Amino acid sequence: MNFYEHTLIAKQDISTPDLEKIETKYKEIITKSDGKIVKVENWGLLSFAKKIKAYKKGFYIHYKFEGESKTLEEIRKSSVIDNSLLRHLTVKYKKLDTETEYFKEKDNNEKKK
Amino acid sequence: MKRKNNKKFKKPQNALTKLSLFQKSDSRFSKNCPLSGKNAPVIDYKNIKLLKRYISDTDKIMPSRITSVSQNKQRKLTSEIKKAKILGLI
Numbered sequence: 469m470n471f472y473e474h475t476l477i478a479k480q481d482i483s484t485p486d487l488e489k490i491e492t493k494y495k496e497i498i499t500k501s502d503g504k505i506v507k508v509e510n511w512g513l514l515s516f517a518k519k520i521k522a523y524k525k526g527f528y529i530h531y532k533f534e535g536e537s538k539t540l541e542e543i544r545k546s547s548v549i550d551n552s553l554l555r556h557l558t559v560k561y562k563k564l565d566t567e568t569e570y571f572k573e574k575d576n577n578e579k580k581k
Numbered sequence: 582m583k584r585k586n587n588k589k590f591k592k593p594q595n596a597l598t599k600l601s602l603f604q605k606s607d608s609r610f611s612k613n614c615p616l617s618g619k620n621a622p623v624i625d626y627k628n629i630k631l632l633k634r635y636i637s638d639t640d641k642i643m644p645s646r647i648t649s650v651s652q653n654k655q656r657k658l659t660s661e662i663k664k665a666k667i668l669g670l671i
Binding site for chain 2: 514517518526528555559
């Protein structure tokens with residue numbers, strides 16, 4: 469078992485109930501294929517540095533989980549087909565850092581301004 | 582955005598000790614690596630504030646001879662910057 473981080477970028481024009489569906493869908497995929505979810509972070513709507521497929525913004529969902537190569541394959545399979553996603557990235561870690569949240573602070577600062 | 586690490590913009594202290602014009606100033610790039618050491622920041626693709634310091638205006642990765650990052654950390658930086666670029670964060 470290894471630790472992984474997985475981030476999804478969903479399209480901007482998706483409604484909020486659909487977003488929750490996507491979040492739970494990938495949670496189930498991880499847990500069904502021998503994975504264990506450590507943490508789920510919702511980064512919210514962020515603007516891209518460059519346009520991705522004519523989209524300027526996207527919803528970011530971030531998973532921290534423990535899993536095997538089988539879980540990664542399952543995630544990859546379903547996210548490649550998924551029409552509501554723009555991009556995805558999985559990164560392997562030796563240790564998961566669950567305390568620091570880089571994007572939570574930023575959101576608060578933006579609201580204050 | 583505040584720049585916490587102002588070290589790299591300091592002028593070299595030994596610049597005036599040069600004897601002739603044609604002598605090479607060896608003190609110019611002999612600064613310590615800002616990313617290694619005890620209280621060094623974590624290089625991670627989510628830590629955009631840190632990564633943005635090491636890319637140019639045109640989104641190129643800065644060479645380590647300008648930023649004085651050590652070779653090991655420069656390798657890490659490039660991989661993390663590329664990850665952030667995939668996610669459209671930089």
